[in-house]
Amino acid sequence: MKRTLYLLALGVFGIGTTEFGVVGILPQIAVQFGVTINQAGWLLSAFAGVIAVGAPFITVAFAGRSRRQALMAVLALFMVGNGLSAVAVNFPMLLVARVLPALGHPVFWSVALSVAATSVRQEEAPKAVGIVFGGFTIASVLGVPLCTWVADRYGWQAAFILSGGVNAVSLLGLWLWLPEIPAREGVSYSWDIIRKPALWRQLSLAVLMIAAMYASYGYLAAYLDKVTGMDGRDISIMLLLFGVAGVGGNWLAGKLLSKSIHLTTISFIVMLALVHIGIYLAGASYGLMIVVIIIWGFIHTGGFLISNINVTSVAKESPELANAIFTSAGNLAVTIGATMGGAVIAGASVRNVIWASMALLALAAIVWTWSAKKIILS
Helix, strand or coil: CHHHHHHHHHHHHHHHHHHHHHHHHHHHHHHHHCCCHHHHCHHHHHHHHHHHHHHHHHHHHCCCCCHHHHHHHHHHHHHHHHHHHHCCCCHHHHHHHHHHHHHCHHHHHHHHHHHHHHCCCHHHHHHHHHHHHHHHHHHHHHHHHHHHHHHHHHCHHHHHHHHHHHHHHHHHHHHHHCCCCCCCCCCCCCHHHHHCHHHHHHHHHHHHHHHHHHHHHCCHHHHHHHHHCCCHHHHHHHHHHHHHHHHHHHHHHHHHHHHCHHHHHHHHHHHHHHHHHHHHHHCCCHHHHHHHHHHHHHHHCCHHHHHHHHHHCCCCCCHHHHHHHHHHHHHHHHHHHHHHHHHHHHHCCHHHHHHHHHHHHHHHHHHHHHHHHHHHHC
16 A cells, blocks of 8 residues: 555656646746746646636546546646647747646546545544655655756756656556556545535635745745846755755644644644745845745645645545545635736735735635634534
């Protein structure tokens, strides 16, 4: 079972590199196609928007099919999307090529997370899900900074070729070693779970938390470029530090969630808010930003795992559909966050992008308080 979890993490690494590898190359793409940095941000937000709209429906459409074949098909689709992105001759073509693999993204996430959570004892589920989420963390550690470094050295097209290669390696690993995973008998794909008020409270909280994360993180490369004055090489190193710190943060989040979901959640909200204040104050200082980036990466990376556990813990009777709905909500949040961050940049400056995150974190704290009161009263 451990091997299965690590193979699923490998696949998550592949799709995570594709989805977020573009973060570090937005400035190059903006220059190449003559668009603004907030317009280039649509490469992130449009990808997430497609997932947000289609995730539950696409996942239900794949219900009952071979989980192994579905996972491999998604990685193959990601390879094609990256190949088309690398040969894009204009921004609209690049945007369409980016959106293509988003159609398969929710299938991989929902199946991988459901298998992780249901393959171990209930009390160990957060740790198992944490292993799969570790693939995303490693994508931040290696995939995102490598895309940035390759683009700086060989051009933005090379970053998409690299992402396609990562998907190819992930696909090969699943083909060689992943056992057949039959659809779980008796799994409900009933939409009845959307009638649960607790699910909507946790989805609202997840959207606000993840939107807060990506309102600023989506423009990290632009921030380090315009505010801190780093070049492409320096930015790739910062992204690497961000991701390395995130490995520890993701592991710690999994441990803390096993003890208290609610305390871990509010701790994350408060700590991320403090980090954003640090980003604003230290933005122009090269040395201080190195420290802030490490702390930011450590805290930021656990956000998806914390949000996922919050949502799925209130819909255990239908894990795959709950994960699909979470995937939809999470990517809607990325779209909201990237759009809000881009709007702040367009209306003010890159340095002020952190205030979009701060506003969203304040709303998240309010929803958490509301949710905590409901739990106490029940």
